[in-house]
Amino acid sequence: MRIIEANNYQEMSNLAAEYIIKKIHHTPQMNLGLATGSTPLGTYSEMIEDYEENRTSYAHVRTFNLDEYVGLEINHPNSYKYFMKENLFDHINIAEEHTHIPNGTASNIEKECQAYEDLIENQGGIDLQILGIGNNGHIGFNEPRTPFESKTHKVKLAESTRMANARFFNSIQEVPTHAITMGISTILKSKEILLLVSGEGKSEAVKQLLNGQKNENFPASVLNIHQNVTIIGDKKALAGI
Ligand code: GLP
Numbered sequence: 583m584r585i586i587e588a589n590n591y592q593e594m595s596n597l598a599a600e601y602i603i604k605k606i607h608h609t610p611q612m613n614l615g616l617a618t619g620s621t622p623l624g625t626y627s628e629m630i631e632d633y634e635e636n637r638t639s640y641a642h643v644r645t646f647n648l649d650e651y652v653g654l655e656i657n658h659p660n661s662y663k664y665f666m667k668e669n670l671f672d673h674i675n676i677a678e679e680h681t682h683i684p685n686g687t688a689s690n691i692e693k694e695c696q697a698y699e700d701l702i703e704n705q706g707g708i709d710l711q712i713l714g715i716g717n718n719g720h721i722g723f724n725e726p727r728t729p730f731e732s733k734t735h736k737v738k739l740a741e742s743t744r745m746a747n748a749r750f751f752n753s754i755q756e757v758p759t760h761a762i763t764m765g766i767s768t769i770l771k772s773k774e775i776l777l778l779v780s781g782e783g784k785s786e787a788v789k790q791l792l793n794g795q796k797n798e799n800f801p802a803s804v805l806n807i808h809q810n811v812t813i814i815g816d817k818k819a820l821a822g823i
Contacts, residue, residue: 586812598776605709612643622714639675662683666681724801739761
């Protein structure tokens with residue numbers, strides 16, 4: 583695991599955007615795995631800025647998001663589909679049909695999960711997966727005790743995750759109780775993983791991840807067995823290591 587330390591959130595975002603853009607220049611038709619949450623927002627803004635300066639084309643890039651809430655309409659401001667459009671897709675030259683997010687409003691969620699898993703595989707797998715981490719070590723929406731061999735599946739969100747994400751909603755009652763997420767084995771199949779961590783609040787999680795023990799109680803610990811993981815974190819998030 584490589585660790586790149588940035589002084590602050592802005593520098594982390596610049597470094598992450600540069601990292602991703604470099605890969606796209608190298609492989610313009612890459613399959614890019616994307617994450618939501620506040621951590622990658624600055625990275626996406628930097629990617630947009632770079633695009634506006636005509637430096638990068640997304641015409642041949644395909645994207646695959648990690649997860650989506652179950653039951654939120656796609657134009658609900660808190661759906662991850664909406665989040666991605668607002669914060670990245672609407673500002674770069676990516677074709678809508680090249681952007682993939684699990685459909686949380688599908689009538690048959692189990693079927694949707696299988697279809698999403700198959701789609702990723704049929705498109706050749708993910709070249710670079712961007713990840714954030716939850717305070718309890720969740721990646722995507724894989725909560726503690728999710729089997730490491732899990733594929734894309736429906737999850738019941740931990741109360742702590744609903745509480746952490748309630749800040750985006752009017753109240754905790756509005757936060758969906760379930761989500762679809764790529765499984766841990768789906769994430770692990772990515773050829774490369776870029777984990778972004780920022781702020782004091784994540785330092786415990788980073789510390790636990792780097793203690794090296796693989797444990798289903800702490801989903802992110804599975805990254806210790808992947809061959810190509812880079813962490814870009816700011817000083818505060820990396821303080822405990
Ligand atoms: C959500 C997302 C995760 C994300 C996590 C951390 O639960 N499903 O993919 O990594 O939140 O979010 P933040 O970056 O806002 O701390």
